[in-house]
Amino acid sequence: MPATHETRMLIIGSGPAGLTAAIYAARAGMQPIVVQGMQPGGQLTITTDVENYPGFRDVIQGPWLMEEMQAQAEHVGTRMIWDQIVDVDLSQRPFRAVGDGGDTYVADTLVIATGAQAKWLGVPGEVELGGKGVSACATCDGFFYRGKKVVVIGGGNTAVEEALYLTNHSEDVTLIHRRDSLRAEKILQDRLHANPRISVIWNKRVDRFVGGEGAAGLVGVDLIDTVTGEASHIATDGAFVAIGHKPSTELFVGKLAMDSEGYLLVEAGTPKTAIPGVFAAGDVADKIYRQAVTAAGLGCMAALDAERFLAHEAFASASAA
Numbered sequence: 001m002p003a004t005h006e007t008r009m010l011i012i013g014s015g016p017a018g019l020t021a022a023i024y025a026a027r028a029g030m031q032p033i034v035v036q037g038m039q040p041g042g043q044l045t046i047t048t049d050v051e052n053y054p055g056f057r058d059v060i061q062g063p064w065l066m067e068e069m070q071a072q073a074e075h076v077g078t079r080m081i082w083d084q085i086v087d088v089d090l091s092q093r094p095f096r097a098v099g100d101g102g103d104t105y106v107a108d109t110l111v112i113a114t115g116a117q118a119k120w121l122g123v124p125g126e127v128e129l130g131g132k133g134v135s136a137c138a139t140c141d142g143f144f145y146r147g148k149k150v151v152v153i154g155g156g157n158t159a160v161e162e163a164l165y166l167t168n169h170s171e172d173v174t175l176i177h178r179r180d181s182l183r184a185e186k187i188l189q190d191r192l193h194a195n196p197r198i199s200v201i202w203n204k205r206v207d208r209f210v211g212g213e214g215a216a217g218l219v220g221v222d223l224i225d226t227v228t229g230e231a232s233h234i235a236t237d238g239a240f241v242a243i244g245h246k247p248s249t250e251l252f253v254g255k256l257a258m259d260s261e262g263y264l265l266v267e268a269g270t271p272k273t274a275i276p277g278v279f280a281a282g283d284v285a286d287k288i289y290r291q292a293v294t295a296a297g298l299g300c301m302a303a304l305d306a307e308r309f310l311a312h313e314a315f316a317s318a319s320a321a
Ligand code: NDP
Pocket: 121, 153, 154, 155, 156, 157, 158, 159, 161, 178, 179, 182, 183, 205, 242, 243, 244, 245, 287, 288
């Protein structure tokens, strides 16, 4: 039988942004509820080694980090609910959300931390070699290719930034793009072309990621020329797919302002959306930084702002009485 859950703060999403918001809100006595969504723990649960989350001298595992964050959130009083929100009503307060199984969530404030997903090419070998040479995050995995040969696929800002970043680790970086011009900003293009460690292959699309014998990871990428149709192969140790991200914002279409790519719009430097009491934190509203630590920081900001919002409201109604 469907239940109704009331809370001072509903958090949708259980990645670093959502769980950090929960930790702060719980410690402020807001008894938050986190609705975990389809991928509890978020994108970090599909990565392996994490070396850039502060506080850990040794390499840690992404899934482990998220388990710890969840345990910490629960320890301080967060209620985790395994559900998927399928509808929200932000037209009046308290806000209402409806879960997949029919449960209703009634909340004084809402933190949207639904994250984003890297787009993948959908070609053979991509899933099988994921984490074994094929990655969608150079900042996360680039370090493991120190002194090795890597390729980056894509022609936008992300691809160019990833290629430039990878030159910190590799002297042999190849950008593979399906057209003969990049859509990245000119300043990034200039940096790319000026970097002697980077070469560009134009007009090629990836046909297949090729693994080595047995348990060996990626050894190369089969390519097709998008103009002539000619097939070719490039040997590589690592391939970074950088063809964009898709924020998980379908629920909020027509309800909250978004940019042309679907990222939620917030007041600059804050997680505040245009609706008072509704906050957006993490990759769902950040297409620039997209790091676990920045998402966690934004989650913290959302919880602090929500707490202040409720305190201000309580003060205003007490003064009016
Ligand atoms: P973009 O959508 O800008 O670029 C995606 C790139 O991937 C394009 O070059 C596109 O090719 C290529 N691509 C898409 N699908 C395929 C496919 N199936 N096969 C091969 N190539 C494909 O995504 P980004 O992630 O680069 O950027 C997203 C947004 O974030 C942009 O607004 C960007 O400006 C912003 N951003 C800003 C940064 C900054 O300011 N520092 C850093 C990173 C991102 P084609 O060009 O042919 O369409």
